[in-house]
Structures are given as C-alpha cells and as structure tokens.
Amino acid sequence: MIAERKHSISDARIKEPSFETLYHTYAQRILALAYRMTFNRQTAEDLTQDIFIKIYQKLGEFRGDAHIFTWIYRIAINHILNFLKKQKRERWLRILDLPIREAWQHEAPIEFEIADDTPSPLHQLETKEVQYLVRQEILKLPPKYRAPFVLHRYEKLSHKEIADILNISVSAVETRIHRATKQLVAALEKKLKE
C-alpha cells in the first residue's frame, strides 16, 4: 500500500509544503525505510522522529527546485547512514573494551525483528528462517550498498530517483544494487548447500 502511493507523491512538486502535509504524506514511508535499513522497530521509530525534527527545522530552506520527495528522502537516508556509521563505531569501541580472547571471537549480535504475517505453520517457519537469514545478510552489507538496494527493491524507487537522493550517478546506483544482490544471493546459495 505504501509503495503504491509513491508515484502520486513523487510526481507532485510542492512549493510551500506545511509540516503537517509532509508528515501525513511521508511519515509512514520514512518509518518503513528506517525499519528496512535496521530491522529494528524501536530504532526505526527513533530515526523517524529525528528525521522529522530535521525536516521541521529545515523546512524554511526548501527552495522548491527539487521534488519534495527527493528532498525528504535525502534527509532521511543521510540521517540513517550517519546513524549506521555511529553504530558501527560504537560497536568497535565496545569490542576494544573486551578481553583479547573475547574480542577475537566476538561478533556483535544483530538485533532485529521478524514480520509475523505469514500463512501456515510449516510455511511460516521456513519463510521466517529465510527472512531471518536474508535480513542478517542485508545488515552485513556496507550501508552504501544497503541503501540503494533497499530503496530499489523495497521502496520501489527507480535507479534515477535513487541517484538523485544519494547524489551519485545512475551507473553507480546500478553497480551498488548489483553488488548487494550478488552478495545476498551468494550467501543464500551457500546456506542452501549446507
């Protein structure tokens, strides 16, 4: 439902948007994006809050020379990427505090949730296992590959839209999505062979 709303939103050029309009149009989509980048409900909610605080404060700077959609997604994705960088740095600092033997074996647990809307119990188990596996692998992707992959596959944005949001070329977007997919498929195939 969220993805279906995209085009009617992105096609519209809003010159002087009100915060309420933006919130009602984009809040749920930004929450979904944050969730798909972190697979953690609370983190997604916190990120959405921070992103909309930024949007509120920067609204006066929006000049209307870009799609409001691009502007909002740029703020959102930059904020999420900064959060992931900070998270990675903090994880390393935690590892540095561990005794050497523990640090050597340490792999930070990845915290995320599993969606609970699948049909039969058997099918549910298998689907959840696969979903868990893929999410683990997505979280292992470098954020610069994860962002275009999520934006393209789950947010259903075109390569051009992603290029505008990330401020990179379309070919760079394609390369990153391709590499991300390749890494995920390799991990899945390896798991299937086990």
Next chain:
Amino acid sequence: MTNHVNHMFVSWYSGTLPEKEKAAVDAHLQQCKDCRLYFQEMAAALDSAGEIPGDLTLPQGFPTRIRALAEAKRPPRFSLPAAIRWGIIALAAVASGIALGEITYTYTRSDVIITAFQEEYESLNAQVTLSEAANELGFIAGGNNED
C-alpha cells in the same frame, strides 16, 4: 535460449539487464521450469526481508512530540526593534573606536618609551668604554684589581 539462466538472476533482480537481454531471460523463464523455480524462490527470499510488520505504525501524538522537540532544539530566534538594533550597532562602533584608540595610544606611547630608552642607553654607552665595561665584569685578567 536453451541453456539455463540462473547466472543471470543477479542482473535480472537488480534491474540492470538491458531490455533485450531481459526479454530473452523472461522468455526462457516461461519455458524452463527449473530456472523459473530458481528465480521465483530467490526473488521471494530476497523480497521477504523487506516485509513490514502489520502493526508498524507511529504512535498517536507523534507529530506534536516532533514539533515540541524541534522547537526545543531550535536555537532561539527573536528580532529586536529597529531602534534598539541601531543602538547596539552604535555602541559597538563606539566601543571599537575606543579600543582602536587605546591600541594606537599604547603603541605610540611604547614607541616614545623605547626611543627615550635607546637615547639613554646610547648616552650611557658613550661614557663607558668597552674595556671598562669588560673590566667591570671581570672579563680581562688583572682587571678588577684591588687598587
């Protein structure tokens, strides 16, 4: 296309296949059950990770909270009446002038002091010979004798 196309999945799924090649892969998938199954399963697995929990929604009152937090974090912005603004500018100008005058005065004064000191020093030098000074300081043997 008779060979299997599993190796094309990554490009197909990424949307990076040229139109012609994509059409050929799609045509192959219509005919080849193995490849079709591989593509379907792989795509379904990757897509499943993007599912959103049905109850993932923002809490009631979220925009009000955001607005309050944003206002609290925003640096205070207020504008003074024009008369007060100009008054502050005038005071700043006067203060700058005073500071500048003080610096100039100090500089000039120190220049005068240095000049006076140099003159005094030279007059002293004129009266004291080098050997006398050296003798006074004990650099010359026999100098500073008891007579």
